[in-house]
Amino acid sequence: MNDIKLALLGSQGAGKSAVLVRFLTRRFIGEYASNANSLYHKRMSIDGRQLNLEVFDPCSQGSGARCIMEEPVDWADGFVVVYNISDRTSFIDAEDILRQIREARVDNCKGEVDVPVCLLGNKRDLCHARQVSEDEGRCLARGSRCHFQEVSAAESYQDIAGLFTQLIRQVMEHLKHRADRRRYSGSKSMAKLINNVFGKRRRSV
Numbered sequence: 001m002n003d004i005k006l007a008l009l010g011s012q013g014a015g016k017s018a019v020l021v022r023f024l025t026r027r028f029i030g031e032y033a034s035n036a037n038s039l040y041h042k043r044m045s046i047d048g049r050q051l052n053l054e055v056f057d058p059c060s061q062g063s064g065a066r067c068i069m070e071e072p073v074d075w076a077d078g079f080v081v082v083y084n085i086s087d088r089t090s091f092i093d094a095e096d097i098l099r100q101i102r103e104a105r106v107d108n109c110k111g112e113v114d115v116p117v118c119l120l121g122n123k124r125d126l127c128h129a130r131q132v133s134e135d136e137g138r139c140l141a142r143g144s145r146c147h148f149q150e151v152s153a154a155e156s157y158q159d160i161a162g163l164f165t166q167l168i169r170q171v172m173e174h175l176k177h178r179a180d181r182r183r184y185s186g187s188k189s190m191a192k193l194i195n196n197v198f199g200k201r202r203r204s205v
């Protein structure tokens with residue numbers, strides 16, 4: 001059974017809880033308590049593989065960018081960074097969060113920067129009040145080497161389900177790649193150890 005941990009990050013009111021609840025329950029619920037961190041669990045199956053999904057939805061009272069500083073970024077295997085297309089400040093926060101994820105990963109994981117991330121422009125139904133163009137979102141995602149999609153938690157389940165599924169697949173690949181790398185470097189160091197021991201023995205005979 002795979003354990004997959006995701007974190008949703010973004011500024012206050014961007015729609016993180018709405019996006020997550022849409023994914024987990026297929027429903028859109030208008031208002032959520034936003035004064036506490038929440039950890040959601042779900043058992044699911046993707047491509048025939050069973051997995052335990054944990055999703056962290058931190059409370060973002062004040063600036064969303066501040067939230068990520070306060071939470072352990074190295075806890076999550078993947079991130080969904082949410083902004084509101086009708087609020088430019090939330091887009092600027094998202095940019096800052098993407099930068100912080102990169103920097104934290106470099107600091108904590110010895111240069112590992114390729115953690116799976118999805119940038120989400122939420123509230124696409126509010127395009128009459130749009131402040132951030134789709135191109136700007138795409139461009140930011142390209143520069144941050146992450147997937148990008150505009151969605152509406154209020155209107156659609158399919159897009160949100162699709163992007164979570166894609167992110168989870170990416171995370172599973174990433175974890176497998178990391179485990180393979182560890183095993184490889186583990187077997188390399190084991191080979192080195194054996195070599196040292198037998199090498200020494202040979203020399204001593």
Ligand SMILES: Nc1nc2c(ncn2[C@@H]2O[C@H](COP(=O)(O)OP(=O)(O)OP(=O)(O)O)[C@@H](O)[C@H]2O)c(=O)[nH]1
Pocket residue numbers: 010011012013014015016017018019029030031032033034035058059060061122123124125126151152153154155
């Ligand atoms: N029109 C529209 N409103 C949305 C959408 N998604 C969320 N909202 C509304 O935006 C407000 C904030 O949504 P939340 O999901 O609580 O946002 P959040 O990012 O979790 O906010 P915090 O918990 O305060 O950090 C709520 O009133 C939601 O009903 C959407 O796709 N379209």
